[in-house]
Structure formats: structure tokens, C-alpha cells
Amino acid sequence: MVVICTEWESWCNSQLAGVNRPVALAQANAILNRIDLLCEIGGASLFGILLSKFDPVTCLKFAAGLMVWSLPFAVILTWLTNKLSSGVLDRPKCSQTCCRTFDDGALPDAESIVDKGVEAIKLGWKEYMQQPVLPASLAYVLLYFNIVLTPSSLMTAFLTQRGLNPSIIGGFSGLCAFMGVAATFVSVSLIKRLGILKAGATGLIFQASLLTVAVAVYWSGFLSQQSPLLFFLCMIVLSRLGHMSYDVVAAQILQTGIPSSKANLIGTTEVAVASVAESTMLGVAIIANDVSHFGYLAMLSLLSVVGSAVMYCRWLYNPTDEQRSLFSF
Template structure:
């Protein structure tokens, strides 16, 4: 039976000269399989140490080649992700401004086409890299390849289009269809959308995981491309059906928006000027929105990258030798808790959800600092507190979304919404930068403390806002009942 965790912290023996482990990390050389197998054999001498001990030498050689390939792909994708986050921060306000100027349904169709094309281009570049480049090149040289530049640009366009679609659906379409003055219908619509979104994420990840276990990555990417193309006509049909069933409510013009010619927006000579103007205008509108504290609380939650399912937590658990099934179960339970939170948003609404999350994460950090996390009971308590805290996180997400939907004017919904997402992307990028600078698992406690501090500050800001509403906010919301 595989051990649950390692018995004590363990430093693996150094690789022999010529093995290429350190060279692989630097991206400057290819490993020598024969010497690497010998290094892997020495790793197996530790009875409760590295999980590689369960493989025979022949399988160890195959495993090393697989690990080499996965490591290079991961580093390339991570670097592309960081460039994409930066593009969202810079280009988000311009996209939001464009979305507020154009009609809803044509903009929806255009964004779907752009997103699909960008996804297909990204998949094509990754398939090309898997078949030709990554297997023979070091990571540093891969980043300089033309296909990688195309991947970064396509990924940024895909992310911007996807975020624009998400914001226009959540902040504009749902409000128009459910009714700004019908809070119960709006809350029900938000809950249903959150459930469907979470179910699709769980089902999609599970399906792709099953496919990856049976087929190689290139085949899986080709299947994903085929699915993306086949879904495009369905999206077009659904857009027209929604508008027809709502008696054309989506065709209504936005009050307060002056029509603008496309030539002035897309003039190549003024594209930089328009971009800078949109960037400044977006941040100005975001700063003066009537529900700024609720939005800031939402953004601060994105600083929590250590005490949530993701790359940082996974790396921490892997370092401590946690069984992969436990890691997968942790992520799955977090998703299930998020789904359950959509049924409990009334019980953990607003401030209650944030306080609940901050309290549980504070307990989790206290458990971490109290002693060695490698003890089974302590580790289970630590992970359980994080899992249950997701109830508060998603409960606030549902309620906070409705606050922003109600408080932001329809004419500025896309601009302010995408600017808010840009701030959230910047928050993630900053925290990942801190994690890269820390560059050691021993600094996980510092990252965890920063994460729980951001959640606590979000709770304080939101509670302060509830306790000190302005006259305009009193007209928008009923402050006689807790949110």
C-alpha cells in the first residue's frame, strides 16, 4: 500500500555528473538516461521516501523521460500564462469600452468567433511544439521560438474574448433578462449560472483527464479542437433563441452611451491613443463606481493563491509526498463545496461568507504554524479547513455578483466589469511573482499568511461598507437587512 505521506523531511541525494538534472532545470542541456536511471535507483533506497521507488529500473527510465517532457511543457505554459495575465490587465479596459459601444447580440457572436479562432490557433501551436520542438529544445530556447510568440498572443486574445463574454453575460445579459428591479429572480439566475459553470468545469476536467489517460496529448488536443468547432453553431443559435424568447430585450440600446464610428475606434494611427484613453477612462470609472468596496473585496480574494486549490497548493502537497489521490480528492471536494455554496448563499450572504472564510483560513494557517504538517491528523485538519472555507468564498461570489449587477449602471457594466477582472488578474500576477521570488517550499507559510491576510482585509472592507452606507447606496440597497 502506498504511504500517505513521507515520515520525515528528506533531501534526495545529488545527481551524478552528467545526469543532466540541474542542466534540465536551467534549460541548458539534455539528460543522460543511463546515469539518470542510476540516480533514480538511489532514490528508491529510501523506504518511505520518493514514490519513484515503486518502479523498476526499466520503468524508471521511461518515467524520467516523461518527467522531463512534462517539466518543459509546464514551464512553457506557465510563462505563457504570466504573459496572458499581463495582457488582460493592460487590454481589459479597452475591450470593456468596445463592448459598451457595440450592440449586444452582434458583439456576442463576434467574440465567440474570435475566441474559437484563438483557441484553435493556440491548440495548433501546442500540437506543433509537442511534435517538433519541445522534445529536442531546452526551455530557454523554446521561449524564443516564433510559435511560442504566436501562442502567447493567441492565448491573450482568447482570454480577453472569454473574459469579455463572461462579463457581458454576467453583468449585462442576466440583468436585462432577469430584471434589475427583481432581486429574487436575479439571485436565482446567478445561482443557476454558478451551478452550471461549476458542473461544466468538473465534467470538462474529468472528461479530459479520462481522455489523457487513454490517448496521447496530441490526440486529446485534436479532439478538443473538433469539439470547439462543433459547439460554435450551437452558440450562434442559442444567442438568437435567447433574444427571441425575451422579445428582443437584448436589442435595447444602452442609455448614456454615445454612438461612435468604428473608424475612429480601429484607426491604426490612433490605436495607441485609443488604448491609453480607454485604460485611463476604465480605471477612472472603476474608482468612482457606487459599489467600489464590494468590488475591492472581490479583487482581494484573488490574492489568495496559497490556501486554495491551484498550482501553489499542489506543489506544496507533492513536496511533502502526499498521495496523488489525496491531492485530486482535495481539488474535487473544493469544487463540490463551491457547488454546495450556491444553495447556501442566503445563509452565508455577503459579510457572513467573507468572515466565515477568513475565520477558517486563519485556523488553517494556525494549524500550519503550530507544528509539522507532515503528521497525518494535522494535515487532514489543515486541508479540511481549506475545503470548508470554499463555502464562504463561493457564497460571497454569488451575493457579491448581484451587488455589482445592481449597483453598476448598465451603460458602464462592461467597462467597469472587465476593469475589475483586470485588477483581479494583476492580483494573481503579483502573488505568483511573490511565489517565484520565494522560490522554496519552506516559504509556503509566508504565502499562506499573505493569502489569509487578503481575505481578512476583504472582510473588513465589506463590513465597513455595510456599516457606513452613503445616501446613494441606501437607495440602491436595503441596508436594514444584512447582506
């Protein structure tokens, strides 16, 4: 559900702002990301306050009820958006060959449904590998291998094992979240000054550089002292600025380089591949579950970010003719 909503929002932005207006599209994507991040921060804060005053079952009931009551408002706002934009979100009419109904025959059996599902997956993978902006998409996927040097449960467990004050751990997660909001403003400024592609390279190089410093501090062996540990956390917090900036840029590259008829298919496949990458790295973390292996996991995360930056920069400096026609190299 989250994947579908994300790709639908991205496609709506490209339709409403226009792919031939890069600054307007960047601002639309930034505003959308900003709203999402603020809602996540507000929701997590509200749930934390409720959890401190009520039992978990009551909090879960409240959260479920809030989601149910918010659904009609989401439907109404979607309908209003479509009406005010003269039907820009209407689904294109399909030909008779692609829009078959089941009025003339029996309903498909389970085997045919599975076959169609497999064919859909094959089609999505084929279209994904043939897209003109594949290196930028793969660079985005590589970032999902970085599950250690991020505000996550692994980092929380590591900091707890180090005996860090819980308020500092909470402040670290909060600063990472607000850094994501700041990145939505930075990304628009970068796109205005450098263009879409160079803005993406700037975000990736910035993130890779700061995480390299963070891992170097870790391997220096001084994290037993509080000052180096706080510096280590500051590098991770600042690196989120580059990560979230590239998140906005990558969405715009996808919107610009892919036809709207294939955007949902390719975008959904990209998110699925990114989820597989994240799950794979989580499996590695489960196998290496000892805290002494944290440094090796951090090194793997760093290599994924550096590899993402290298892949993107190679694509930027060696574009194909098709990519030259899509972007102003």
C-alpha cells in the same frame, strides 16, 4: 474572451431577471455559476479520462475540435435567448457622435487605435473608481491575492512535497470544486434570509475564519503528521463555501448598484484588476520559490482574505447616502 463572456452573462442575468427582484436575480446568478462549475468539472474529468487512454496530442486535437463544433450551438442559443426575451439583448442605438463610421474618411492608423485604447482604459479605470459599490468590488479583488490557500498548482506542489497520496490530492481538488457547486445553493438561501449585503459579509467572514484556523494549524508545526494535515485541507475545502458564496453575491451587488450602460465597462475593469492582483501574487510566489517559504505565502493569502472581510464590513456599517438609496441597509 473569458472576461467578455463572463461580463456578458452577468449583464444578461440582470436584464432577464431584473435588478429589482433580488431573490430571482440571485437564483439566476446561482444557476449560471452552477452550470459553469459543473461544466468545468465535467470537462476536466473527461479530459483526464482521455489523457489516461490517448497521447496528449490526440487529446488536444479532440478538445480543439469540440470547441470549434460547440461555437455554432452557442451562437444559436444566444439568438434564441434574444428572440424569446423580445430583444432584451439587443445593443442600444448610439448617437451620431458616438457611432462614427469610416465611410467618410480614411481608416484610422495604428497610432490612433493605440490612443483610443489608452483612452478606453483610462475611462474604464475612472468609472471603476467612481462606482457606488467600490468597496464591495475591491473586496472581491483582494480575494484574488489568495493563491496559496486554494486548490491550485502551488497547493498541489506543497502537498506533493509533503509526500501525500496522489488520490488524496485529487480528492482535495474535487471536493473544492463540488463545494463551489454547493455554495450556489447556499448563497441563494443567505440572500433570502439576510439580504444581499449581509449575505456577502457572512461569506467573507466564514472564509476568513476557516483560513485563519488552517494557517494556525500550519504554523503549529504538526503538519508532519497525517491527521493535522487532513484537518488543514478540510478547513481549506470548507472555506471555498464562503468564497464562492461571495462570488455570487458580488456579482449581484455589481448588477444592482451599477447602471446597465456602465456594467460591462466596470465589470471588465474589475476582472482586469483582479487578474493583475493574481499575477502580482504569483510573481511573489515565483521569487519565494523555496518550500520553506510556503508559510509566509500562506500568511499573505490569509491577510488578503481578512483584509477583504474587514473592508466589506466597514462599508456595510458605514454606507454613504447613495449606497443607502441602492440597498436596504
